């Protein structure tokens with residue numbers, strides 16, 4: 932599956948993406964840096980899925 936497909940599937944299961952992070956460098960609050968590979972790929976995934984990115988960024 933693509934990232935976009937995974938995001939859509941997760942939403943179907945009721946995943947709250949503001950409660951998750953893919954970031955390699957999240958702070959103690961769980962907020963993503965928005966700049967590492969994982970953060971960037973995740974952002975692109977939300978864009979490709981046409982889904983509002985609810986990830987919390989630092």
Ligand SMILES: [Zn+2]
Pocket residue numbers: 953954955956957963964965966967968969970971
């Ligand atoms: Zn990051």
